[in-house]
Amino acid sequence: MNETRILLANIDEPDLHTIAVYERLGGYRPLRKALFEMTPEEVLHELEGSGLRGRGGAGFSMGKKASFIPRGTMDKYLCCNADESEPGTFKDRVLMQRNPHLLIEGCIIGAIAAGANKGFIFIRGEYELQADILDVALAEAYGRGYLGERILGSDHSFDLVLHRGQGAYICGEETGLLDALEGKRGNPRLKPPFPANQGLYQGPTLINNVETLCNAPLIVERGAEWFRGLGQGQSTGTKIVSVSGNVRRPGNYEIELGVSGRDIVYGLAGGPRDGRRVKCWFPGGSSAPVLLEEHLDLPYTFEAMAKAGSMLGSGAIIVVDDSEPLVPLALRLAEFYRHESCGKCVPCREGTNWTVKTLERIDEGEGTPMDLDIMAEVQGNIIGNCLCVLGDSMAMPVGSMLEHFREEFEEHMEMARRRRNLESHEARGAGELAAIAEAGAA
Amino acid sequence: MQQAGDEGALRATALPPGWDEAVRLDEDPATIPDPADVDVPPELRAEIEALMGRYPDRHSATLPALGAAQRVHGWCSPEAMRQVAAVMQVTPAYLSSVATFYDMLRTRPTGSRYLYVCTSVACHVRSAKRVFDAIAAAAAEHELEDVEVREFECLGACDMAPMASADGRYVGPLVEADAAEIVLAMKEGREVLPGRSLEDPGYEVPPDAPEPPRPPPDPDVHPAGGDWKHPPDVPPPVDRRPPREVA
Numbered sequence: 239m240n241e242t243r244i245l246l247a248n249i250d251e252p253d254l255h256t257i258a259v260y261e262r263l264g265g266y267r268p269l270r271k272a273l274f275e276m277t278p279e280e281v282l283h284e285l286e287g288s289g290l291r292g293r294g295g296a297g298f299s300m301g302k303k304a305s306f307i308p309r310g311t312m313d314k315y316l317c318c319n320a321d322e323s324e325p326g327t328f329k330d331r332v333l334m335q336r337n338p339h340l341l342i343e344g345c346i347i348g349a350i351a352a353g354a355n356k357g358f359i360f361i362r363g364e365y366e367l368q369a370d371i372l373d374v375a376l377a378e379a380y381g382r383g384y385l386g387e388r389i390l391g392s393d394h395s396f397d398l399v400l401h402r403g404q405g406a407y408i409c410g411e412e413t414g415l416l417d418a419l420e421g422k423r424g425n426p427r428l429k430p431p432f433p434a435n436q437g438l439y440q441g442p443t444l445i446n447n448v449e450t451l452c453n454a455p456l457i458v459e460r461g462a463e464w465f466r467g468l469g470q471g472q473s474t475g476t477k478i479v480s481v482s483g484n485v486r487r488p489g490n491y492e493i494e495l496g497v498s499g500r501d502i503v504y505g506l507a508g509g510p511r512d513g514r515r516v517k518c519w520f521p522g523g524s525s526a527p528v529l530l531e532e533h534l535d536l537p538y539t540f541e542a543m544a545k546a547g548s549m550l551g552s553g554a555i556i557v558v559d560d561s562e563p564l565v566p567l568a569l570r571l572a573e574f575y576r577h578e579s580c581g582k583c584v585p586c587r588e589g590t591n592w593t594v595k596t597l598e599r600i601d602e603g604e605g606t607p608m609d610l611d612i613m614a615e616v617q618g619n620i621i622g623n624c625l626c627v628l629g630d631s632m633a634m635p636v637g638s639m640l641e642h643f644r645e646e647f648e649e650h651m652e653m654a655r656r657r658r659n660l661e662s663h664e665a666r667g668a669g670e671l672a673a674i675a676e677a678g679a680a
Numbered sequence: 681m682q683q684a685g686d687e688g689a690l691r692a693t694a695l696p697p698g699w700d701e702a703v704r705l706d707e708d709p710a711t712i713p714d715p716a717d718v719d720v721p722p723e724l725r726a727e728i729e730a731l732m733g734r735y736p737d738r739h740s741a742t743l744p745a746l747g748a749a750q751r752v753h754g755w756c757s758p759e760a761m762r763q764v765a766a767v768m769q770v771t772p773a774y775l776s777s778v779a780t781f782y783d784m785l786r787t788r789p790t791g792s793r794y795l796y797v798c799t800s801v802a803c804h805v806r807s808a809k810r811v812f813d814a815i816a817a818a819a820a821e822h823e824l825e826d827v828e829v830r831e832f833e834c835l836g837a838c839d840m841a842p843m844a845s846a847d848g849r850y851v852g853p854l855v856e857a858d859a860a861e862i863v864l865a866m867k868e869g870r871e872v873l874p875g876r877s878l879e880d881p882g883y884e885v886p887p888d889a890p891e892p893p894r895p896p897p898d899p900d901v902h903p904a905g906g907d908w909k910h911p912p913d914v915p916p917p918v919d920r921r922p923p924r925e926v927a
Contacts, residue, residue: 313736325800325834335878356736363747363784364796364835366848367879399734404743405783407833421742423781439737482802482838487887489839524801524834556802556838570804574833580781 239505242468242476242494245452249336255371257378260339266384268455272347273392276458282351285454287462289474293329294319294410294447295523295551297540300454306434307352307442315443316349316357317419317433318451321403321410323362324523325574326554329478330448332490334361334368337452338375342398344451346384347458349396352444357398360415363405372400407578411626412445413437414580425582426626447552449478470496473539477553481507484514484559493538500534503557510559517560518642522551524571525631527638528558547638565650568639569597575632586629589620593636603658605651614640710772718766724752728767738768742778746785754792754826756785786828795819795866796832797844803834806853808842814859815844822863837878839885850878853885 243249253259260266272281286301307314318341322330334341345357361369376398379385387395406424408414413427416438437443453475457465466474473495479502482488486508493502503509503516510516518528521538527548536542543550558567576590596613599605617633617640624630640647727748731741745764746756753760756779758772765772779785784794797812812831819829835850837843843852846866851873854862858873865872877883 322836323834326802326838327834328836328838331836362836363782364832364845364848367850401740402744402747403782404747404785406781418743419740420737421739421778423778480838482841483805488841489885520801554838556805558805562805567801567804570799571801574800577833 239497239501241492241506243492244456244468244476245333245337245340245449245478246490246492249332254337255335255339255375257339257375257382260337264459265339266343266382268459269343269346269384270390272350272458273390273394278350278353281347281458284457284462285351288453288457288465289462289469289472290450290453290457290465291473291540292447293449293453293477293553295324295525295549297550300446300450301351303434303446304348304352304444306432307354307444308435309353313356313439313441314352314354315438315441316345316352316354317412317415317438317443317445318345318357318359318448319410319412319415319445320359320361320365320368320448321415322365322448322552323407323410323578324525324552324554325571326480326482326520326523326556327552328480328482329490329553331365331368332478333448333452334365335371338368338372339379340452340455341372341448342375342379342384344454345398346389346396347454348444348446348451350394351454352442354444355395355397357396358401358419358438359398360401360403360409360419362409363403369400369402376400406580407574408580408626408628411628414626415445416443423580425580426628428625468494470494470537470539471541473541473550477538477550479538480552480554481557482554483519483557484510484562485557486511495539496537498535499529499538499555502538502555503534507555507557510557514559514561517558517562517564518639519558520548520554520556520635522549523554524556524574524635525549525627526551527634528642530642563650564639564643564646565597565601568636569594569601572597572632572636575628579628583624583626583629585620585623586632589616589629590632592616593632600647600651601654603651603654603656605655607648607651609651610640610644610647712769712771713762713766715766715769718763720763720767721752724748724763725767728764732768739770741768742770742775743782746775746779750785754786755789756787757789783832790830791826791828793826793847793866794828794830795844795846795862796830796835798833798835798837798842799831800834802838803841803843806841811842811844811854811856811859814856815862818859818863822860822867824863824867827866840878846872851876 248254248263251259282304286305290300291297292300320330320334349357383390385396385398389396401419403409403418409418409424411426412433414424416433418424419438433443433445435442468475475495476492477495478490478492480490481502488507491506516531518530520526521529521543529546529548533546536546540550572590572593576594579586579590581587593613593616596609600609614637617637620629620633728745731744732738735741745768749760749764750756761772761775765775779787797815799808799812816829835845837850840852842854843850844854849872862872
């Protein structure tokens with residue numbers, strides 16, 4: 239099983255992050271093509287025709303999103319979502335650290351397609367190294383005239399600003415990102431209106447993930463036809479998969495969409511250690527409902543994952559092997575979402591909190607069989623009832639663990655309860671012994 | 681956002697009045713500070729003004745401006761916020777509403793540097809909690825000061841799990857034995873774990889990185905793990921309620 243590297247093709251080239259090396263390897267050639275050989279409509283048409291779907295999580299067609307941006311001369315914006323906070327995801331980090339100019343070129347091409355003249359890269363604050371690298375790369379691109387007024391002497395002008403976040407998962411949600419970029423708390427907004435109509439500063443805004451935008455120069459250079467030739471069905475192109483958890487070789491692997499999960503987890507990442515088996519896996523970051531070992535044989539595509547009841551999401555596979563107890567894992571997962579819930583919608587704010595409390599109760603031996611039913615019901619009340627999907631992102635994986643591994647939850651609860659009873663029994667026994675000893679001494 | 685579980689925690693340092701308490705209704709709200717009254721370090725002022733110039737709307741500079749003030753003051757202290765408010769011409773209340781939302785902005789004097797240990801899902805399944813406990817214990821033992829040591833949500837480096845970020849320097853994969861070295865390096869201002877960071881040239885996650893060993897299936901460590909022996913049956917509690925009267 240080999241990787242199909244197009245985004246990561248030159249990633250091991252030394253000094254790829256400098257503009258000289260990037261240009262030597264053919265960089266900024268697609269931009270020239272988009273500027274001088276194509277009209278913006280043709281660029282948009284090419285992106286739409288490629289079938290490229292968003293790589294950040296929702297999987298919405300990038301070309302379609304760009305086509306929703308109204309024509310006209312109002313201020314339009316492009317936002318690159320580099321707030322890669324989904325647990326398990328680290329693909330954008332590599333792209334930005336090793337190949338920042340690919341992202342910058344993608345942003346410019348995206349802006350040409352959307353007619354935007356101002357763009358922002360919203361990078362998470364924890365990625366200090368990557369932000370520093372991008373800062374230098376942006377200065378280089380301005381220096382060569384790829385950014386700024388009248389790019390390379392054409393009619394297009396585009397400014398690109400790097401904006402550093404300060405640590406909040408919710409800023410990866412597109413409208414939360416916009417609020418954070420406007421200098422507010424990163425609370426998601428009510429949709430519609432969608433950002434394509436009313437986004438940043440109330441202007442039409444195209445928001446795309448780093449990996450999505452990085453695909454744009456390749457599509458412009460080699461054509462939509464070539465891109466559609468990769469992948470399977472509605473899932474065209476390649477995907478950088480971040481494999482982590484209990485595997486021998488965690489890391490980023492670029493695969494053609496449609497290879498099986500087993501090829502990725504066992505073939506590329508080496509599978510779990512000796513003697514251990516895959517208990518469950520998250521196919522698309524911690525927000526995706528878990529799948530079982532048998533699902534590893536499905537093709538890794540947006541459609542197949544959705545059909546199996548999960549999602550491809552950001553393409554982050556977290557493998558959990560059979561030595562890992564699930565209740566503490568579910569608890570840790572729920573704690574994450576409780577911490578990151580912005581608190582705007584009640585079902586998410588309270589639902590995540592109560593899920594944590596219930597799981598803590600179960601883990602400490604104070605659970606009752608009713609708790610599992612209550613917890614399942616709480617998850618059901620979160621899904622679809624909030625402005626954004628943060629609450630759903632906890633409810634779906636926790637709910638799926640409960641569904642697939644209910645017996646383990648029950649056993650864990652029972653064992654924890656007995657242990658607790660035994661402890662209190664022993665404590666009581668020790669107390670009685672002490673009382674007898676005291677009475678004997680007296 | 682407040683750190684999970686620290687609601688009502690005891691604080692080492694007393695906070696200025698009006699900081700984390702309910703609003704004082706008998707006082708007028710703080711207004712936009714007069715620039716003439718506030719002494720802002722010139723470099724900080726220049727940085728914030730440059731930041732404001734990058735955006736169509738000056739409010740967009742709030743996050744980077746608070747970050748800059750935090751670098752100067754060590755944390756988003758009331759004075760730091762007053763200075764930002766004076767330069768940006770916004771109310772301190774607006775800034776504090778923003779600062780309390782973001783994890784990397786410190787609204788308490790917990791230290792001017794940071795050591796974030798990731799314990800999120802992908803690190804969790806590689807025993808990150810034990811690494812964090814070891815680091816926290818080492819920090820206490822070696823009296824690491826002026827560094828905020830805390831568990832952090834996913835830092836986006838699950839390939840090097842379990843990992844930590846020392847002032848932005850990503851290091852991993854970590855084992856418990858690394859704890860003392862990390863803490864001492866931070867204390868003495870040395871580079872943390874040379875050669876084991878993402879920013880070191882030629883760094884690659886070692887193939888077959890040692891996964892921290894799981895605790896043996898000891899019933900005392902984990903109730904659900906391994907072949908756990910049943911405890912002797914606990915006698916049922918005695919029902920001491922008075923018998924119900926049947927009408």
